[in-house]
Amino acid sequence: MLAMLTLQPVSAQNPAGLTLQIIPTEYSSRISPDASISFSTHGHFHVLLTNTSTTPLRFFEEWNSWGESALSFEITYPNGQTVRSQKRPQLLREKNAPTTITVEPGGFYVLDVTFTPTEWQLSPRLEKKFGKSMRCRMRAIYAIEPSEDARKEDTWTGTVSSSERVYTIWP
Template sequence: MSRARFPNYLLFCALLILVEVLPASAQTLPLPTLQIIPTEYSSRISPDAAIVFDYTTHFHVLLTNTSTAPINLFEEWNSFGYYGLSFEIKYPDGRTVHLVKKPRGWDKNFPSTVTIEPGGFYVFNVTFEPGIWENSILNEKAGEHGTRCRMQAIYSIESDKYAREERVWTGTIKSVERAYTFWGF
């Protein structure tokens, strides 16, 4: 190898090593997006999008990969991904409630992932069952016209040894905070 090419070769090797060492989140900008998909949209009865609750009804949160590269997410069945999704709810009386999943035991637990291709998405099926969530809103009583509040979804995965090993996206993203009417609790 000639002397003139040697510095270029070293620069190429250094860049290659840097790409291999950087966490996945640093390589997949822009950030994914997060969106709450309500169970019903506005109507004459409810001017806001509505989320209907009981112990079996669910709604969805959509995470979309807006980058040009695939991203890995921890799956929800294990402790590495289970606690990633949370919610912030703001009531008209000024209260703010942060809903997080309750601690639980694990029969099997290892860091498995799912890959989301560019432009692809991951759908979270959500129910606010009190057995799953701390500060469950099902403890609140809805009025005759439901309970109006503002809510946003938050997805957050911290960078740690397992996230780096599995090349998992890390960081925090939030959906747009929107008005919702909660019915059925």
């Protein structure tokens, strides 16, 4: 059963010096004029967080509880339903610490996305009702809320989103 989320609008304005981009597995082909994300062929796709500023930026790493749900996706299906898909929280951890990664000016942080239903809430890979492939609109959102730990670690906080675009997803 899919849970509906109330989505807050994501600002079209991204913070200066930071961009977010979905890197599909294929941009277009004879089969699909849209950018495609194929899990049967590649098993994953990437999201690229780029530091376009003149200073290094620090981000929480994905493996820890501070960074695990920083990346989410706003997905609008052909029937008009819009959902927010994000990683499921890891309830049992052997280790947890607010570790960070530093991205130098002009550098980037590559986030690997599988959309496996066991790892992601509201995964589009569960949407079998649209046939073999599914055409949807999607944008990536990367957000870290201000916190005492973020302040202590001098970690970037805020929200940045990619452009919304049409993708064909192949489960």
